[in-house]
Amino acid sequence: MSSSVGALGDDRARADAAEQELRAFTYIVSHDLAATFRQVAGFSRLLLGELGEHGSARLQSHVAHIEAATGKCQLMMEQMLALSRVQQNPLDARTVDATSIARLAALGLSAEITDAQADVSIEPLGEIHGDPALLGQALHALLDNAIKFRVAGVAPRVVIQSVPGADASRLRIIDNGPGVAPASRERAFGMFQRLRADGAYPGVGAGLAICRRIARRHGGDARFVDTDQGACVELVLPNPPASR
Numbered sequence: 001m002s003s004s005v006g007a008l009g010d011d012r013a014r015a016d017a018a019e020q021e022l023r024a025f026t027y028i029v030s031h032d033l034a035a036t037f038r039q040v041a042g043f044s045r046l047l048l049g050e051l052g053e054h055g056s057a058r059l060q061s062h063v064a065h066i067e068a069a070t071g072k073c074q075l076m077m078e079q080m081l082a083l084s085r086v087q088q089n090p091l092d093a094r095t096v097d098a099t100s101i102a103r104l105a106a107l108g109l110s111a112e113i114t115d116a117q118a119d120v121s122i123e124p125l126g127e128i129h130g131d132p133a134l135l136g137q138a139l140h141a142l143l144d145n146a147i148k149f150r151v152a153g154v155a156p157r158v159v160i161q162s163v164p165g166a167d168a169s170r171l172r173i174i175d176n177g178p179g180v181a182p183a184s185r186e187r188a189f190g191m192f193q194r195l196r197a198d199g200a201y202p203g204v205g206a207g208l209a210i211c212r213r214i215a216r217r218h219g220g221d222a223r224f225v226d227t228d229q230g231a232c233v234e235l236v237l238p239n240p241p242a243s244r
């Protein structure tokens with residue numbers, strides 16, 4: 001028995017070491033690549049500026065495409081860094097006011113909400129147990145998605161509500177957008193997964209993956225739940241043992 005327990009401990013130690021190494025590698029690579037893409041984007045802008053009226057329309061178009069492509073790659077690297085930070089930074093879990101966190105997330109998207117003429121309603125959410133910075137990041141991403149993925153000609157309407165439970169709190173972000181087909185819901189949580197044609201919506205398809213990682217770091221999960229229209233994403237956050 002003792003040898004089996006020891007073997008399991010060794011396997012777990014090796015798995016933990018491999019995971020730490022992978023996280024460090026991801027952070028270093030994405031950080032260095034992001035810096036490189038910033039340089040390419042910067043020099044592309046300089047080249048485009050120097051061309052001015054002297055460059056042909058075709059040449060200017062080529063440079064503009066380089067700048068757009070490097071900008072997209074830079075954004076992807078930044079999202080990889082964000083995912084790496086979620087996985088590596090210590091978890092500062094405590095009892096927090098979820099309503100205040102949601103309001104701060106909405107405040108950070110004031111310009112987007114105004115531009116989209118969105119109606120954002122935040123119901124009383126009560127207290128939850130978690131890392132306020134990470135939970136704010138998750139709600140910011142989910143609210144941003146709810147505003148961004150909308151039906152043409154229809155102003156976004158978003159409701160953030162809480163579904164309390166004995167073992168876990170559930171925060172739901174409900175919108176009136178096009179929704180996600182049940183068969184595609186799990187795939188939507190993959191990193192850089194885009195369910196619609198490239199260019200139909202801004203972004204690189206990382207928000208849901210980061211939200212799920214944040215939820216799972218808390219011992220919970222992120223998932224789609226059925227709703228009458230649009231989409232509803234639910235963050236499940238376990239309550240601390242003392243409150244169960």
